[in-house]
Amino acid sequence: MADLFQTVIDTQVRPDQADHLARHVVEFLAGKGVIAASPSEEGGYPRGPRALEISDPAVGRTAHETIPPVYSHLQVIIGRAIHSGDMSDPRSPRAICPKCAAVFDDPDEEWPAAVQGWLAGDDDSSLGCPGCGAAAPVTAWGYDSGTGFGNLAFRFWNWPPLSRAFLEELRKELGHPLAVVRGKL
Numbered sequence: 001m002a003d004l005f006q007t008v009i010d011t012q013v014r015p016d017q018a019d020h021l022a023r024h025v026v027e028f029l030a031g032k033g034v035i036a037a038s039p040s041e042e043g044g045y046p047r048g049p050r051a052l053e054i055s056d057p058a059v060g061r062t063a064h065e066t067i068p069p070v071y072s073h074l075q076v077i078i079g080r081a082i083h084s085g086d087m088s089d090p091r092s093p094r095a096i097c098p099k100c101a102a103v104f105d106d107p108d109e110e111w112p113a114a115v116q117g118w119l120a121g122d123d124d125s126s127l128g129c130p131g132c133g134a135a136a137p138v139t140a141w142g143y144d145s146g147t148g149f150g151n152l153a154f155r156f157w158n159w160p161p162l163s164r165a166f167l168e169e170l171r172k173e174l175g176h177p178l179a180v181v182r183g184k185l
């Protein structure tokens, strides 16, 4: 079976705050019993006794899932990254202009160039829309598939769907807007 993940991204944390906030959230989750307080040898945080309390009640889980998933931990990702729902697909996602909703046609590979600029540290690395002429940061464009940008992210491997209440709690702890990317490995 595929390994499913939910990546919760802090979309506005500054790079110099990411370490501190990552530690804060790990302490917060360990305190709630959602994860163990220290990472396993593989670098992820194993589930704690109350891991599933942050998820919606299980729906439609099949009784014959006998092969356990490979991963079941929390992975903390510190550092500027673009997060994708399909890690096996190397194509650029479809970018949609935040002003006029036109789909960005990209014969000159401007989108990857703008993303490279952002990854290199330019928060305002932007993409101009051929439709309406407006330029917006590449991180502010819309994306039809799971795509998110940020300097800190928490990837929950094979957790049932995270509850709205939990995501709101996490947003308050981080103090920034979140984006959630769901996908599979």
Ligand SMILES: [Zn+2]
Pocket (backbone or CB within 6 Å): 097, 098, 099, 100, 101, 102, 129, 130, 131, 132, 133, 134
């Ligand atoms: Zn436009």
